[in-house]
Amino acid sequence: MDRTLTHFIAALRNAEVRISPAETLDAMNALELVGYRDRAFLKDSLSLVLPKTADEKETFDTTFDQFFSFEDVAEQSVAVDGEGDGEDGEGGGEGQGQGEGLGGGKGSGAKGRKSKYAAAEEEEEEDLGPGAMAEPRSALGKLLIHEGNVELTMRMAEAAKEANLTEIQVFTQKGLYTRKIMDAMGLADLVAEIGELRASTHIPERRLAQELKRRRDWLRELVRDYVERQFLLHADATGKRLREDLLQKVKLSNVEHRNFRLIQEIVLRMAKKLAALHSRRRKVFKRGQLHVSRTLRHNMSYDGAIFDLHWKSVKVDRPKVFAICDVSGSVSAYARFMLMFLYSLEEVMPRVRSFAFSSDLAEVTELFERNKIEDAIAKTLRDYSGGSTDYGQAFQDFRKLCMDDVDNRTTIVILGDARNNYGDPRTDILKEMYDRAKRVIWLNPESRNTWNVGDAEMRKYSAYVHQAEECNSLMHLNRIVGNLLRMVS
Amino acid sequence: MADIEQLAESVDSLKDSFEAHRYICSNQIATAVYLAFHLRKPVLIEGPPGVGKTELAKTTAEMFALPLIRLQCYEGLDETKAIYEWKYGKQLLYTQVLKETVDEVLQGAQGFAESVGRLHEFGDIFFSEEFLEPRPLMKALQEEAGCVLLIDEVDKSDHEFESLLLEILSDFQVSIPEIGTVKAHRDPPIVFLTSNNTREISDALKRRCLHLYIPFPDTDLEQRIIQARVPDIPPELRRQLVTFIQELRDLDLKKVPAISETIDWARTLLLLHTESLDPELVRDTLNVILKFQEDIENVDAEIATLTNAAVRADGIGAKPRP
Numbered sequence: 036m037d038r039t040l041t042h043f044i045a046a047l048r049n050a051e052v053r054i055s056p057a058e059t060l061d062a063m064n065a066l067e068l069v070g071y072r073d074r075a076f077l078k079d080s081l082s083l084v085l086p087k088t089a090d091e092k093e094t095f096d097t098t099f100d101q102f103f104s105f106e107d108v109a110e111q112s113v114a115v116d117g118e119g120d121g122e123d124g125e126g127g128g129e130g131q132g133q134g135e136g137l138g139g140g141k142g143s144g145a146k147g148r149k150s151k152y153a154a155a156e157e158e159e160e161e162d163l164g165p166g167a168m169a170e171p172r173s174a175l176g177k178l179l180i181h182e183g184n185v186e187l188t189m190r191m192a193e194a195a196k197e198a199n200l201t202e203i204q205v206f207t208q209k210g211l212y213t214r215k216i217m218d219a220m221g222l223a224d225l226v227a228e229i230g231e232l233r234a235s236t237h238i239p240e241r242r243l244a245q246e247l248k249r250r251r252d253w254l255r256e257l258v259r260d261y262v263e264r265q266f267l268l269h270a271d272a273t274g275k276r277l278r279e280d281l282l283q284k285v286k287l288s289n290v291e292h293r294n295f296r297l298i299q300e301i302v303l304r305m306a307k308k309l310a311a312l313h314s315r316r317r318k319v320f321k322r323g324q325l326h327v328s329r330t331l332r333h334n335m336s337y338d339g340a341i342f343d344l345h346w347k348s349v350k351v352d353r354p355k356v357f358a359i360c361d362v363s364g365s366v367s368a369y370a371r372f373m374l375m376f377l378y379s380l381e382e383v384m385p386r387v388r389s390f391a392f393s394s395d396l397a398e399v400t401e402l403f404e405r406n407k408i409e410d411a412i413a414k415t416l417r418d419y420s421g422g423s424t425d426y427g428q429a430f431q432d433f434r435k436l437c438m439d440d441v442d443n444r445t446t447i448v449i450l451g452d453a454r455n456n457y458g459d460p461r462t463d464i465l466k467e468m469y470d471r472a473k474r475v476i477w478l479n480p481e482s483r484n485t486w487n488v489g490d491a492e493m494r495k496y497s498a499y500v501h502q503a504e505e506c507n508s509l510m511h512l513n514r515i516v517g518n519l520l521r522m523v524s
Numbered sequence: 525m526a527d528i529e530q531l532a533e534s535v536d537s538l539k540d541s542f543e544a545h546r547y548i549c550s551n552q553i554a555t556a557v558y559l560a561f562h563l564r565k566p567v568l569i570e571g572p573p574g575v576g577k578t579e580l581a582k583t584t585a586e587m588f589a590l591p592l593i594r595l596q597c598y599e600g601l602d603e604t605k606a607i608y609e610w611k612y613g614k615q616l617l618y619t620q621v622l623k624e625t626v627d628e629v630l631q632g633a634q635g636f637a638e639s640v641g642r643l644h645e646f647g648d649i650f651f652s653e654e655f656l657e658p659r660p661l662m663k664a665l666q667e668e669a670g671c672v673l674l675i676d677e678v679d680k681s682d683h684e685f686e687s688l689l690l691e692i693l694s695d696f697q698v699s700i701p702e703i704g705t706v707k708a709h710r711d712p713p714i715v716f717l718t719s720n721n722t723r724e725i726s727d728a729l730k731r732r733c734l735h736l737y738i739p740f741p742d743t744d745l746e747q748r749i750i751q752a753r754v755p756d757i758p759p760e761l762r763r764q765l766v767t768f769i770q771e772l773r774d775l776d777l778k779k780v781p782a783i784s785e786t787i788d789w790a791r792t793l794l795l796l797h798t799e800s801l802d803p804e805l806v807r808d809t810l811n812v813i814l815k816f817q818e819d820i821e822n823v824d825a826e827i828a829t830l831t832n833a834a835v836r837a838d839g840i841g842a843k844p845r846p
Contacts (some may be wrong), residue, residue: 057731061565068562076535079555087730089570089737307724332604335612335650339619 040066042201043102044085046268050098052091058084074103101268169232169240171247173224179250187254191261194219200265212262217255225251283509298509299409302372305513306379355386355444356519357472359433361451362416363393363424369480369507371412373450376512378408388437391415394425396432424454426492427461434464441471446519450478450506453486453493460492462499469499478506478515528588532561547576547583548749556736557584566693566715568678568730571738573720574782578676580738581716585672590714593667594674595660597681603688607698609657615650651702661692662706670711678729679719686729689717693732741783743770749783754790764801765790768834769813775823781813789813801835803828 040062044054061084069080078099086095171180178187198215225247232244279301324347334341358377360370370391377387388400397419403411441447447468469475477500479486479493486493497503504515531541539554557580560567569577585592595606626643633639649655658666664673675689692698693715696708717733719725741749746766750757766786773780781789789812798805806827814820823830 053727055727055731061563061734064563065559068559075551076555079535079552080559082552083556083559083567083734083736087568087727087735092737332610332612335610335615339616 037063037066038196043099045201046102047085047095047098049269050094052086052094052098054085098268101264104264168246169237169243171228171243173221173228175221175225176228176247178220179225179247179254187257190220191216191258195261195265200262201269203262203266203269206266209259209262209266213255213259216258216262220254220258222251283513298372299375301509302375302512303379305509306376306516355388355440355442355446357437357441357445357447358387358389359396359429359447359449359451360389360391361393361424361426361429361449362391362420363422364420365424365454366450366452366480367416367420369478370450371416372509372512373448373478373506374403374412374415375408376516377448378403378411388440390433390436391419392429392432393420394422394428395419396429396436398436423456424451425458426451426453426455427459430461430464430468434467438467438471441468443471443473445472446474446476447472448476448478448519449500450480452479452481452491453477453496454490455492457490460495462495465496465499469501474502475500476515476519477503479503480507481505482507528561528590531587532558534558541587542583543752545583545587546752547579548745548752549580550741550745553580553736553738556734559734560714560716563734564696564712566717566733567736568717568719568725568733569736569738570719570721572740572780572782574784575738575740576783577718577738578674581672581674581718584714584716585674588672588714590669591667591671592674593660593664593671593713594676596676597678597685599680599682601681601685604659606659606685606688607661607692608659608700610651611655611657615655618650653703656700656703661689662698664713664715665692665696665698665706665708667713668709670709671713673713673715675715675717677720678717679722679725683726686726690728690732693729740773740780743767746770746783746786750786750790753787754794757790757794758799761793761798761800762790764834765793767837768801768806768830771830771833772813772823775826777814777819777822778816779814779819785813801831803831806831 041059044059044062048054062081065080065084066077069077071077078096081099082092082095086092171177178190194216195212197219198212200212200216203209203212229244229247229251232240232247235241235244279297282298282301326345326347329345330341330343331339333343333345337343356377358373360366360373362370374389377389388398389403390396391399399411399415399419402414405411406414465475477493477496481491483505485491486497493503504511506512506515530537532538535551535554535558538558539549539551542549542554556567556569559565569580571577581594582592629642630639633642661673664671678686678689696712697705699705717729740746743766746769747762750762750766754762769781769786769789789809792809792812793805796805796809807824810820810823810827814823
């Protein structure tokens with residue numbers, strides 16, 4: 036079992052690339068064939084085996100670059116060897132080092148900070164000048180002074196494995212893991228040695244102490260960067276997932292503006308899942324037309340006696356969905372997500388017509404066809420959300436506008452809180468819709484026990500709908516739209 | 525077979541040999557064929573229309589000197605068209621013939637059990653290979669020396685059909701209830717599936733395949749492709765037209781021009797003895813690269829700018845050259 040590969044796959048899964056065990060096995064076969072020698076070749080090969088959509092390929096590219104980024108350490112080492120000129124002080128490198136620009140940005144960052152450390156030490160220590168240096172005795176000291184960066188990086192990776200770095204969860208653990216890795220690399224011995232050396236009277240030994248200290252600080256930076264990178268690979272998504280889970284359950288009217296982006300992502304993903312579930316077209320059997328060749332074929336096994344008949348079938352298109360959304364102040368937040376959801380489902384619901392109202396109702400279907408979803412929603416809310424809610428007027432407008440288009444394949448979804456400001460509810464029109472349409476569904480964002488309080492007319496309306504549901508979170512939306520798809524088909 | 529082994533020895537040798545067959549490909553594509561050959565896995569090719577998905581399969585077949593078996597998918601395609609079909613006309617005929625001889629067979633039989641016993645001796649000849657009509661997928665398995673199987677536009681077929689493909693893709697075999705399992709010969713076919721992404725392909729199918737995404741090529745690659753496909757075109761014009769097309773792809777169009785369109789356009793311009801792009805000419809030939817009236821109207825206003833930009837970019841690019 037190849038540990039590196041499994042870790043890489045874990046990192047990919049963390050970045051939301053779905054990889055099955057079968058694909059892991061394929062990746063191993065590919066790896067056997069290709070080997071680790073040629074980086075570009077390995078990347079090409081693995082990107083054929085592991086990610087299976089264009090989106091996933093992009094994620095794969097960045098993850099691969101982050102995961103196999105050992106060369107960058109070699110670049111940083113140059114900065115250490117040419118220590119004297121490191122005075123440019125670009126010390127702010129770490130803060131923005133979000134995984135991109137690992138090579139250049141981090142290198143110069145480490146360099147700048149290091150030179151600051153050096154400066155701080157020079158204040159308290161006398162300048163010993165150039166000259167001979169004593170030999171280090173501790174294992175880590177030897178490694179720092181004599182070995183190349185490849186060995187150092189390998190040792191670091193080993194230490195990280197000992198410290199179970201891949202299990203890092205939250206960012207506060209970064210310091211802990213840095214410490215653990217340093218310890219595993221033998222920090223204690225090094226510190227003891229530096230202490231001894233500094234107490235020494237022998238100049239070359241003091242010189243070594245300074246050099247070791249400098250390199251120890253540099254190593255610490257290196258390890259910290261390494262931990263940072265691993266954290267981004269292994270743990271970043273856990274936090275995101277937690278947040279997403281939470282957002283699915285939270286009331287949509289309480290969602291803060293900054294989370295809209297994320298919500299939209301979730302909506303799209305949910306919609307995609309639903310679309311995949313329902314995108315298969317169903318067959319409807321039409322009695323009366325014999326499928327001659329199939330009937331003959333299936334009856335061969337009965338010696339040509341034709342008794343098992345097969346009929347021609349046709350496929351039916353998706354039915355029509357009319358969405359009527361109350362976009363007045365109290366409900367607009369819900370309308371936003373409902374519309375988002377419906378239009379994200381384009382693939383399975385090709386004929387959604389949508390209407391928006393607060394008092395007067397208008398069709399916004401075309402708006403959605405011509406614009407991007409977000410823009411269309413913003414425009415709808417801007418143009419129609421003024422005015423006090425008047426369901427009676429809205430229903431009247433609906434009847435004028437398109438009652439004739441409502442037929443027995445139509446599903447009407449009404450989103451609103453049924454708060455009619457004590458106006459005429461016009462249940463007669465709703466009844467007409469109820470009689471004509473295949474199904475009328477009322478989604479109410481308020482919780483069920485406030486449905487009939489105050490000016491709410493839910494009791495009257497619910498007599499003329501097939502189904503009335505509470506709907507105020509993404510989970511509700513998902514479930515209801517899922518049911519909708521199941522029922523209307 | 526030795527030739528194929530030699531060709532597929534490394535990615536570079538594959539790439540060279542593709543080039544020799546006038547198919548210019550990126551490392552990624554060559555790697556896909558390399559892995560497909562060595563891991564014996566089918567390749568699912570996705571990408572916008574006209575980037576050479578089908579062409580890749582054809583060229584591979586040509587290169588390995590293997591027969592190409594092609595199955596074009598469409599809605600309603602089922603196993604009787606894709607895998608096998610019983611020759612039921614022949615079966616019917618034979619039943620008629622047998623009816624007359626059945627009396628002879630049963631003559632002298634004592635009791636029902638013996639009659640049935642004798643009938644059984646006929647065996648299931650009606651459902652033997654004799655009466656089997658192989659369709660593309662089965663044919664591909666039966667090819668002695670292996671072949672290249674191209675399942676084109678698999679996204680156009682029904683979901684049910686995808687499930688039918690699973691067995692053949694993972695194990696290179698098909699099960700026929702009446703006969704048993706038909707396995708591939710020594711060399712299983714090299715399978716390519718193409719998809720235009722009109723719908724999501726099921727995970728089960730994707731899992732069994734290598735997934736190759738062919739995007740639009742970058743300027744360099746596209747120039748080389750044009751050079752390979754339309755060798756007579758003057759280099760200056762070639763650079764200009766590729767730059768023009770590349771910029772066109774950045775615009776918001778209903779259908780952006782693909783490589784096949786670039787090649788067509790290059791041929792058109794060659795036919796018109798063009799030396800260099802100019803707005804008038806571009807306007808007249810725009811219908812070669814854009815296939816929607818809406819797009820043509822949209823681009824129309826920008827033609828002059830785009831053409832000039834392309835010509836100018838070429839001027840800058842060309843100067844350092846000797």
